[in-house]
Amino acid sequence: MTPSDCAAAKINLQIDENEFIASLDPLNADDLLPIIPQFNKNHNVNGLIELANQIMPSEADVRSWDYYEANAAVRDVGFLLGSLKRHRVEPCSVIPNLEMIMKMLSEKTFLPPRDTLLHYTVWNPCGTRRRTYTGTLDEQCLIESVAMAMSPLVKAIYLLVELHRIPIQSAAFKAVCDRINIHFQKVIEGIVFARRHVSLSYFSKELRFYFDPVMIGDREYLGPGAVEMPMFVFDHLLWSSNCMDEEYDTFKKTYVPYIHWEMREIYHRLENKPNLIDKGIDTIITRGIASDPVVCESMKGLYSIMQQLKSFRMPHKTVAEEAYSHVIAGKNKPVCPLKSDFHELRDNGSGGYSPGILSHILKLSNQKMERLNEYVRPNLKPGLCHALSGSASR
Template structure:
């Protein structure tokens, strides 16, 4: 059994080390076998896919010896076969009933659902010649890379936002942390740029996304890997939405909460039903008797974080709309219940949810901008403080 090579504390370093550690593991000895997948998927050879899944599937005794890192590496490799079978309209558990107990045990060890997630598909996926793919295409390689590029900077931003909640608005450190978030978030946007430029919307809509369909285990659906499992909603949660009363967005966040890293999930729960950063600073600024240039700098720096979030939301929404537009074109020719289902994402949401989230984001940004305007207005009556 492998031992953990790092502290379990929430830190970027530990999570980055975890990504590398899991991606290097091959507990099912699947490195060579898994590279058959693109060929088998091209042939739609479900019999060989089932045989390959049976071949790499560990016994219950083996699973009991796994630590959480080995369990996640095993789920990763099994997940590629589950997604492949489901893409070819085979429900895996109907063919291999013992799959359920084994996936449940590995899921329990991993602290994640009993199937693969975006983490398994991207940051826990080996690099170079060991990388697992469904199709072997450049589009899929760039799809994976777009998430890998964005994930660690996003995690860093979330941890910095958590620190920001503990930092005084009147401290120069507040502005410094905001500037660090802005610099890092540019890399998150770079991930979107890669996806936009390198992944064909038509190919994603009509081929790749079907590998991420939900599967049935325990008489319920478990969602497949998807960009929506990026912990962007945790970033939102800390920045502006932890106190958002919108029921649709609350349900959306809670749908995907089980699928994100347990440490990110813990941070989300830590701030549940508490004031968001935007609400907190607006309340503090409105109650400030004296005008303070440091507080104004802090407010403007937080506004920069919010505006950058908006610059992420717009291209993300555009990519999703382009993908689903291609899906709808296909559905004009092939109208089936399955295609109707696939006009929505794997979680059952259409692109309308992205418009809704963007509108909610803009409302909170507007609230902050009004707060800044009021704070620095001469008619506010605040005394000038240079501290």
């Protein structure tokens, strides 16, 4: 099955991909996986290994599966990979054929040969079938906070794609901006939910350890952290497709392989092409349409989306800085619930970055907002755009 076959199947079946994958249980693991939290709590590594070997599919199983079943299988194996790694066991060293099976699955899923954020959140069933590492309310809420933000973010991304086709001289432009803001509000609610319901101390002393990278073959693959949200695709379309900042460029490229193939296609289509803000500014300059009231409304629409983005990033940065405050305070003491489980708090997020990257992204997007602000003064009455000078900067 190729990505376009998947798209065609999805249209034909009229299915919601997330719900469909979440509904599948190709490894017959529904009754087996609920024991994982107990094994993790008791540091029962042998139990985890036995369970992993019990649910591992054969080559023939994998060959018989389609994209959806393969993803549901990766999700379930993934909970054992993260659990074993939490106890410092490299899964490939204890599960025969794991490397080969994960690589076969990767070919079917168009994703890396391990579980991603999609598997952990939106492809994870709700209610009694929900898979977790710890079974705690904090973890359930962490999963929920991302799940509630993911589909609205994807919808907002598709609307940004639509916006790329609408001229800024059209009244439809601002209307689409408003629809984007409605979806993005739910993304902000996701981080507010996490702030309220996930103990950050529990996150850094327990949950964080399940998101470490694992070795598959000769390289490491990242754990299913929220950094794998396609937020950088949103940025890319809106303000950063041609951003020359090396650090942010490397950041984006790190996570491209971990996002859904549809998001990856959108990302690649726009690489080195102008984003919405630059396109808007260029059009205003070349056509001399700064004082057109419709154009002013369009630019204000873009500005309000940038503000929404900031309204996600500011509280998220506070959450991340609090969870990793031990690094900032230089107090990284080992946590030792049991002698056999001697762990140091992690200095970096599951994506390998320190919270400093969040300030850096904020700084870059603030710079873009300042540039945009030269062309739209939100405090002025509609229609009174700032006089133009110079050309759009990259």
